[in-house]
Amino acid sequence: MSEDAFCRTKMLLGEEGFSRLQNSFVVIAGVGAVGGYVLEALVRAGVGKIRVVDFDVLKKSNLNRQILALNSLLEIPKIEAAAQRVQDINPDCNLETVKAFIDKDNLPDILAGKPDVLVDAIDVVKAKAELLTYASLQGIKTFSAMGAALRMHPEFIRTASLDKTKCCPLAALMRKELRNQKVCLDNITCVYSEEVVKIKPDSQDENGKRILGSLSTLTGIVGLTLANEVILHIIGENKK
Numbered sequence: 001m002s003e004d005a006f007c008r009t010k011m012l013l014g015e016e017g018f019s020r021l022q023n024s025f026v027v028i029a030g031v032g033a034v035g036g037y038v039l040e041a042l043v044r045a046g047v048g049k050i051r052v053v054d055f056d057v058l059k060k061s062n063l064n065r066q067i068l069a070l071n072s073l074l075e076i077p078k079i080e081a082a083a084q085r086v087q088d089i090n091p092d093c094n095l096e097t098v099k100a101f102i103d104k105d106n107l108p109d110i111l112a113g114k115p116d117v118l119v120d121a122i123d124v125v126k127a128k129a130e131l132l133t134y135a136s137l138q139g140i141k142t143f144s145a146m147g148a149a150l151r152m153h154p155e156f157i158r159t160a161s162l163d164k165t166k167c168c169p170l171a172a173l174m175r176k177e178l179r180n181q182k183v184c185l186d187n188i189t190c191v192y193s194e195e196v197v198k199i200k201p202d203s204q205d206e207n208g209k210r211i212l213g214s215l216s217t218l219t220g221i222v223g224l225t226l227a228n229e230v231i232l233h234i235i236g237e238n239k240k
Helices: 007-022 035-045 078-089 125-137 169-180 216-235
Strands: 025-029 049-053 094-098 117-120 141-145 157-161 188-193
Touching: 007 216, 025 035, 035 049, 035 078, 035 216, 049 078, 078 094, 117 125, 117 216, 125 141, 125 169, 141 216, 157 216, 169 188, 188 216
Parallel strands: 025 049, 025 117, 049 094, 117 141, 141 188
Antiparallel strands: 157 188
């Protein structure tokens, strides 16, 4: 077999499995600490079409954990950094970029085109709940990142449907919000941690957003785990 960029992926998944990846359409909401690793893995796996949605720009404080963050790219929109990186990895990937803060008014556009999968990697509670609610009502299979900040121990990371998550404050809040909207929770697969969070002092940025301590290792593991779940789902190997 002649070598190509995806020869080892094809060896593992077979031509049919790889073809499913190439013909799939994934929306990634948020390409920060978790979502950036999701994007990286899905592009390298050969997913054919990806739409990334993010409203933020790269900051120096992102360097400790975000794969898109480089000193040479600071102050540019994350979606521009994403486009550059995807082009350099796989120019054949059909990448769409949307610079937007997710809210209920733009959700129809963000999830237009019947995506096969949504990856939720945002941390703004109201926007997250609206995104998960809308996607569920549209019947879109969703993989969602729960709390990754303040954690240090990867052995506590778990994968489960939202209704079966435990010990994660963000997941508990999402369960409550979505149940209030009569959303079925078992179509939302979550990557979360059962590590007991030790409350530590936090601060706020210039926009008043709460800042929490985090490590590249844990956010990266959560992102790569999400990406792996997406790949298994697309190729039909995920039985969860």
